[in-house]
Each structure stands twice: as C-alpha cells, then as structure tokens.
Amino acid sequence: xxxxxxxxxxxxxxxxxxxxxxxxxxxxxxxxxxxxxxxxxxxxxxxxxxxxxxxxxxxxxxxxxxxxxxxxxxxxxxxxxxxxxxxxxxxxxxxxxxxxxxxxxxxxxxxxxxxxxxxxxxxxxxxxxxxxxxxxxxxxxxxxxxxxxxx
Numbered sequence: 001x002x003x004x005x006x007x008x009x010x011x012x013x014x015x016x017x018x019x020x021x022x023x024x025x026x027x028x029x030x031x032x033x034x035x036x037x038x039x040x041x042x043x044x045x046x047x048x049x050x051x052x053x054x055x056x057x058x059x060x061x062x063x064x065x066x067x068x069x070x071x072x073x074x075x076x077x078x079x080x081x082x083x084x085x086x087x088x089x090x091x092x093x094x095x096x097x098x099x100x101x102x103x104x105x106x107x108x109x110x111x112x113x114x115x116x117x118x119x120x121x122x123x124x125x126x127x128x129x130x131x132x133x134x135x136x137x138x139x140x141x142x143x144x145x146x147x148x149x150x151x
Contacts, residue, residue, distance in 0.1 A: 004060055006100070008107050011055040011067065016044050018064035019057065022090040028125055054111065058091075058104050066091040066104050072115055084112035086122040089131075105138055 011019060020040050024033035047053045052073065058066035068089040074082050086108050091101045112120045123146055124131045132142070 005062070006103065007059045008056055008104065009059070011044070011048075011057045013041065013044055013048075015057050015064055015067075016040050019055075019067045019090075022064075022067055022092055023088060025090075025093060028127070056104075056108070056111075058100060058107075060095060060100065064092070065095045066100055068104060068108060070108055070111060072112070072117065078118065081118040082116050083119040083121060084108070084115070084117040086120060089122070089124075101134065102138065105135075 017035065020033060020035045023029045024035050044055070047055050047069070052071060054070040054072075056068050056070065057064045066089075069087045071085045071087065072082060073085065074080070086105070089101070089105070091104070109120050121144075122135065122140065124135065136142070
C-alpha cells in the first residue's frame with residue numbers, strides 16, 4: 001500500500017455505475033443484478049436523502065475500489081442504544097487481499113462510534129465462508145441468525 005492514495009468518502013451519483021459493477025461481480029450478484037438499470041440511480045437518490053444512511057466508497061488513486069453502506073438505527077433496546085449496520089461490502093477484485101477491506105471496515109466502525117453508536121452489526125450471505133472468517137478476524141461474532149422473506 002506504499003505510495004497509494006486512499007480516500008473514503010460519501011458516494012456520489014457518478015459513482016453508481018462503479019458500485020453496481022462491484023456488487024454484480026461475484027457469484028451471488030451476477031444472478032440478481034443488472035448494471036445500467038435506472039432503478040439503481042433512484043435507489044441512490046433515496047439513500048442520499050436519508051441522514052441515517054451513509055453510502056461510502058473507497059477510492060484508490062482516484063478510482064472507486066470499494067463500497068459499503070452504513071445504516072444508523074436509533075432503538076429502544078439496550079437502554080436506547082443507537083446501532084450501525086454495515087451492508088453491501090465490496091472491494092474491487094483488483095484490490096482483494098491488499099488490506100483495503102480491513103481498512104474500510106475499521107473506518108466504518110470509527111464512523112459508527114463517532115455518531116454515538118454502541119454496537120456495529122453486519123449481514124453477510126451464509127455462503128460466503130471467506131467473508132465470515134474475515135469479519136471474525138476483525139472481532140465480529142456470529143451471535144444472531146438472520147432471516148429474510150422475499151416480497
């Protein structure tokens with residue numbers, strides 16, 4: 001990573017195609033994503049307008065190399081604790097294994113802490129064994145079972 005310029009910032013509308021390409025570029029995304037679909041830009045606008053959402057990109061030498069979405073949720077449980085949820089984490093295939101993913105997650109944890117969150121949680125597909133090991137190495141525990149109901 002020596003000599004490489006890394007910046008983490010809020011995503012902009014012009015980043016949407018690069019973000020969608022990263023989401024679509026794996027075994028799960030390839031089956032469900034459609035790069036170029038106009039619904040992505042509409043979703044981006046909704047995310048950008050919500051102060052409890054932070055769609056982040058990581059740039060390496062000026063190019064988008066990673067993305068994640070942070071959602072900040074106030075709640076009544078745990079004495080009214082605010083929590084952050086990390087979702088849709090992707091690192092461009094050219095940068096996997098470089099340490100950028102760890103740097104990005106550590107940034108997200110610090111962002112959550114700075115916004116008063118007492119807990120960071122994340123979701124990851126049950127089939128992503130490598131991702132599970134990565135998150136566990138960073139201190140995350142598989143403490144809950146997630147469930148989904150397609151509508």
